[in-house]
Amino acid sequence: MDPHDRLREDPELGPLVADHGELELERADDPFARLVVAVCNQQLSQASAAAIEERLFDRFDVTPAAMLAADDEALRDVGLSGQKVGYVRNIARAFDGDLSVAALDDMTDDEVRDALTGITGVGPWTADMFLLFVLAREDVFPVGDLGIRKGMAALYGFDVEDRAGMTEHAERWAPYRSYAARYLWRADD
Secondary structure (H helix, E strand, C coil): CCHHHHHHCCCCHHHHHHHHCCCCCCCCCCHHHHHHHHHHHCCCCHHHHHHHHHHHHHHCCCCHHHHHHCCHHHHHHCCCCHHHHHHHHHHHHHHHCCCCHHHHHCCCHHHHHHHHHCCCCCCHHHHHHHHHHCCCCCCCCCCCCHHHHHHHHHHHCCCCCCHHHHHHHHHHHCCCHHHHHHHHHHHHC
16 A cells, blocks of 8 residues: 555544645665764754754765864864764764665664664664655654654644653554654644
8 A cells, every 4th residue: 555545544644645745755865964964953953953054064075084084173163062073973983984875775674773873972863863864764653753742742632752652553554654754743843
């Protein structure tokens, strides 16, 4: 069954599919850069994260080699905290070493999560965003994301802290939970 047809059957998600059209999952062109963007987005408002991202990409070629060679002060000047500078360097070392998109493509979702969260600075939320927006995996439900929880609260009446209940409810959308997530973010907008 088509994922959108499956979601149209849901009384609350169906109208969002009608309103927003058939949202798709697309692989990122540059997995390393996308992971750096995810780190930039951690614990920041969308506006703040977007400003930092813009300055970072304007000033640097966001590659593992360039991030390893960049001066700490220059990275802080674009808005990265000292801690996030370290995280970006950790990711750069991993991608400059054994970690490759080809290897990640061959892994299960849980194996990808384990590989990524083994890098200091990459947590479960960032790993889920990588699965969704870099590898375009179809069945990821990022319940750690506040926007997802707000969408679940708005559509289904969940308390935003009831992650277990939301995860259980989301089972009905398997194996297309990533598509459902895209619409849940729209419900929160």
